[in-house]
Each structure stands twice: as structure tokens, then as C-alpha cells.
Amino acid sequence: MAPKYKTKKQKDFDKRKLKVGKTVTKSSNLTNTAFQSKSIRVKSQLLSGQNDDPEYVKLLSLLKHHSSSSRHEVLVQIEREIERHDFRDNFPFDQLVSKLKPLILDESKFVRERCMIILKKLASTKTELLVLHQSSIVLFVLSGMSHISQSIRNDSVKFLDILIDFEHIFLTNVVVRDHWGKILRNFIHLIGWRSGEPQHLTSQSTSFRVTTNTATLNSIKSTTTKSRQRLFQVKLLSRFLELGAMSADRYETNADNTLISQKSQIHSTTSAYMIPRGADPYGNLKLMRFFNPPTCMEVTLAKSKECLQKHSARKTTNINLEDYSSHDLINRRKLLMELYYEGILEGVTEIMNDDDSDSDLKSAASSLERLLKEIAFQHNEDVYN
Numbered sequence: 001m002a003p004k005y006k007t008k009k010q011k012d013f014d015k016r017k018l019k020v021g022k023t024v025t026k027s028s029n030l031t032n033t034a035f036q037s038k039s040i041r042v043k044s045q046l047l048s049g050q051n052d053d054p055e056y057v058k059l060l061s062l063l064k065h066h067s068s069s070s071r072h073e074v075l076v077q078i079e080r081e082i083e084r085h086d087f088r089d090n091f092p093f094d095q096l097v098s099k100l101k102p103l104i105l106d107e108s109k110f111v112r113e114r115c116m117i118i119l120k121k122l123a124s125t126k127t128e129l130l131v132l133h134q135s136s137i138v139l140f141v142l143s144g145m146s147h148i149s150q151s152i153r154n155d156s157v158k159f160l161d162i163l164i165d166f167e168h169i170f171l172t173n174v175v176v177r178d179h180w181g182k183i184l185r186n187f188i189h190l191i192g193w194r195s196g197e198p199q200h201l202t203s204q205s206t207s208f209r210v211t212t213n214t215a216t217l218n219s220i221k222s223t224t225t226k227s228r229q230r231l232f233q234v235k236l237l238s239r240f241l242e243l244g245a246m247s248a249d250r251y252e253t254n255a256d257n258t259l260i261s262q263k264s265q266i267h268s269t270t271s272a273y274m275i276p277r278g279a280d281p282y283g284n285l286k287l288m289r290f291f292n293p294p295t296c297m298e299v300t301l302a303k304s305k306e307c308l309q310k311h312s313a314r315k316t317t318n319i320n321l322e323d324y325s326s327h328d329l330i331n332r333r334k335l336l337m338e339l340y341y342e343g344i345l346e347g348v349t350e351i352m353n354d355d356d357s358d359s360d361l362k363s364a365a366s367s368l369e370r371l372l373k374e375i376a377f378q379h380n381e382d383v384y385n
Contacts, residue, residue, distance in 0.1 A: 056091050063099045068108035075103075075114040082121055093126055097133045104140040104159055105152060112155050120162050127168045134171065137163065138179045145186040153190060154229060160187075161236055164243060176244040180326035181335055183240065191233055194343035223356065231361045234351070237344075238368040244326075245333050245375045333379045345372055 018024065062074045078096070096118075103115040123130055130137070141163070144156030160183070163175045175183075188195050326332050351357050351365040 057095065060092065060095050060099050063103065068106070068111055071103070071106070071111050072108065072114055075111065075118060079114065079118055079121075082118065082125075093122070093129055097122065097129060097137075101133070101137055101140050104137075104144050104156070105147065107149070107152075109151055109155070112152070116155075116158055116162065119159070123162055123165070123168050123171060127171050130163075131171050131174055134163065134175055135178065138175060138183070142179075142182055142186050145190045157187075157190070157233055157236055160240075161232075164236075164240055172243060176240070177327050180244050180332050184244075184336065184340060187233075187237055187240070188340050188343060191230075191237070191347065193340075193347035196339045196342060227356075227358055227361055230351075231364055234348075234361065234364045234368055238364065238371055241336070241368075241371055241375065245329070245336055246371075246378070247329070330382045333375060333382060337376065337379045341372065341376065345369070348372070 016024065059074060059077065063071055065071050065074070081091070100115055100119060103111055106112050106115070119130075137159075141156055141159045144152050144159065147153050147156070164172045166172070185195065326335065348365045348369045352362050352369070357365075
């Protein structure tokens with residue numbers, strides 16, 4: 001037994017000769033270290049069919065082309081694709097909105113007009129997407145209102161008209177609630193009316209506003225064109241004030257905009273217990289009031305002080321629009337009454353007394369005057385209640 005054991009032990013240390021075409025036999029106690037790994041791609045599984053098409057991404061990149069005609073052709077092509085609804089899943093809508101925002105200040109009028117058409121369609125079909133981008137869109141619109149180019153200033157209110165529309169009241173409420181003071185300030189400066197805001201708090205100097213207003217009057221040679229633009233501005237301002245300074249139930253009675261229609265309403269009084277779609281659903285509770293309501297004695301003293309200083313100096317306020325909260329309906333009315341009410345009323349009266357104004361413009365100015373008086377009445381109720 002001993003010689004056999006020694007020979008078996010010796011085989012473990014012998015060097016095996018390798019032959020061509022034959023593999024070495026593996027030992028019985030060899031551990032297999034080979035393994036296979038499987039990866040999980042969450043994006044491809046959960047978002048299948050929603051990936052951005054490289055063709056569309058390349059198309060959107062051409063919106064930064066130096067040629068205005070090329071940018072216009074790209075917008076025309078995008079508009080055609082929207083009408084066909086061929087890219088409902090794989091088109092990068094988020095990138096589209098990001099590319100459209102700088103075109104609000106584009107030098108070409110044709111590019112801006114085509115951009116308006118696309119934004120108007122997106123406001124109807126992709127309202128939630130514009131709500132996410134509304135803050136930056138409004139910044140470009142405000143920049144357009146104070147632009148050195150008269151053509152860009154005139155088109156800026158057309159972009160604002162898209163953002164504040166009764167057809168997509170959700171987007172409108174967000175824009176009015178978040179940017180009430182800034183839009184109102186730039187709008188009044190664009191029209192050229194007087195503002196009660198202190199000089200050091202305004203973003204534009206007096207010399208720039210005077211130059212802008214003078215250029216506006218000199219650049220518009222046609223009286224008809226000037227009257228048409230002023231009519232559009234007055235009507236848009238009236239709608240903006242109605243949306244921001246009046247109660248939500250004023251424009252929620254429309255059958256297309258009500259939260260619960262009469263057909264689907266369970267009970268006749270169900271809507272009274274539901275959250276309304278207005279920008280200030282709990283305004284009657286006065287929970288978000290930025291300023292403490294004055295007492296009757298403070299109101300009497302303020303009126304007497306105003307009468308004494310009426311002919312000596314103009315009344316100013318220390319409200320800073322950067323820190324002012326416009327989420328509350330009462331605060332929006334207060335801001336309008338203290339800073340812009342007198343200037344708007346003077347501008348409306350000037351239009352109504354102007355012999356060169358046509359009947360449509362005078363009618364729009366008269367409607368704006370009635371709306372201002374109604375807002376003033378509501379503001380007085382807020383003060384005394």
C-alpha cells in the first residue's frame with residue numbers, strides 16, 4: 001500500500017504536458033467564478049414612447065439660427081406638426097417652450113407672430129406645461145414691455161393676452177396671482193399713464209419713460225393704427241384688472257369654466273362646498289392679508305391728512321413690489337388703489353374727452369372706468385369691514 005500511496009501523491013506535483021487541441025481537465029474542487037449581470041433601465045421601461053426624438057431635438061436647435069427666415073421656417077414646420085398631432089408622445093415639448101421664450105424678444109416681427117400662434121396652441125393643449133414655465137415666460141414679457149424697440153413693446157401685450165385668457169383660467173390665475181404688481185407696473189408705463197409709485201422703487205427711469213412714450217407717438221404715423229393698438233391695450237388692461245381685483249365668481253359663472261357643471265352636479269348646492277377655481281378661494285376669510293386693516297379712527301385721520309396735503313404734495317407710498325404679496329385679493333386691490341388708480345382714471349378720462357378717439361376706444365374706456373369704480377367700491381368695503 002505504501003508504494004501506491006507515494007505514486008498517487010507524486011502525481012499531484014508532476015507537470016502535465018499540454019497537447020495541441022486538448023484542454024486541461026479541471027479539478028473537481030474548482031470554484032466557478034463566472035456570473036452574469038442584468039441591468040434595469042427605468043427610463044426605457046417606464047417612459048417608453050416618451051423619449052425625445054433626435055430629429056425633433058435637432059429641429060428645435062435651429063431656433064437659435066442667426067437667420068430670421070430660418071427661424072421662421074422652423075416655427076412653421078413645428079406648427080404643422082402640432083396640427084397633425086404626429087408627435088404627441090415623443091416630441092420634446094419642454095424643450096420647445098424653453099426655445100420659444102427668447103423668441104418673445106426676437107427682432108423679426110414674423111418670428112414673433114409665429115411664436116404667438118404656437119404658444120396659443122400650447123396654452124390650450126398643454127396648459128400644465130405652460131404653468132410650469134409661466135414665471136420665466138412672464139419675465140420675457142415684462143422685458144418686452146420695456147424694450148427699446150417699439151415693435152417688440154407692441155407685441156409684448158399680445159403675449160400677455162395669451163397668458164391671461166378665460167379659456168385656460170388655471171394658467172391665468174397663476175399668472176395674475178404671482179405677477180400682479182410687476183405686470184401692472186409695466187403695463188401702466190407702457191401705456192404712458194401716471195403712476196403713484198416712488199421713483200426709487202421703479203425699475204425704469206423717468207427719462208426712459210418719456211423717451212419711450214415720445215417714440216411711441218412719433219413712430220406710429222397712422223391714426224388708425226394708433227387707435228387700434230390703444231384699444232387693444234385698454235381692453236387687455238380691463239380684463240387684467242377684472243381677473244385680479246374682482247371676485248372669482250364674476251367670471252366663473254360661464255358654463256365652460258365652472259368647476260362643476262350643472263349636468264354633473266350631484267346637488268344644487270354642491271358648488272357652494274367645493275373649492276372654487278379663482279386665484280383667491282379663501283379671500284372671504286381674510287387669512288392672507290398682508291397689511292392689517294385700519295380702524296375707523298385711522299381711516300378718519302388718513303382722510304383728513306389727505307385733504308390737507310392734497311394741493312401741496314402728491315401722496316406716495318412705501319410699498320415695495322419685490323416684497324409685496326399679491327396672492328390675496330385684498331392686497332391686489334390695495335396695491336391698485338394706492339399706486340395706479342388715479343393714473344388709470346386720468347388716462348381713461350383723457351381718452352373719453354379726446355375728440356380724435358373713435359367710438360370703440362371711448363366705449364372701452366367707459367367700461368374700464370365703470371370697472372375701476374366697482375373695484376374702488378369693493379376696496380372701501382375691505383377697509384371698513
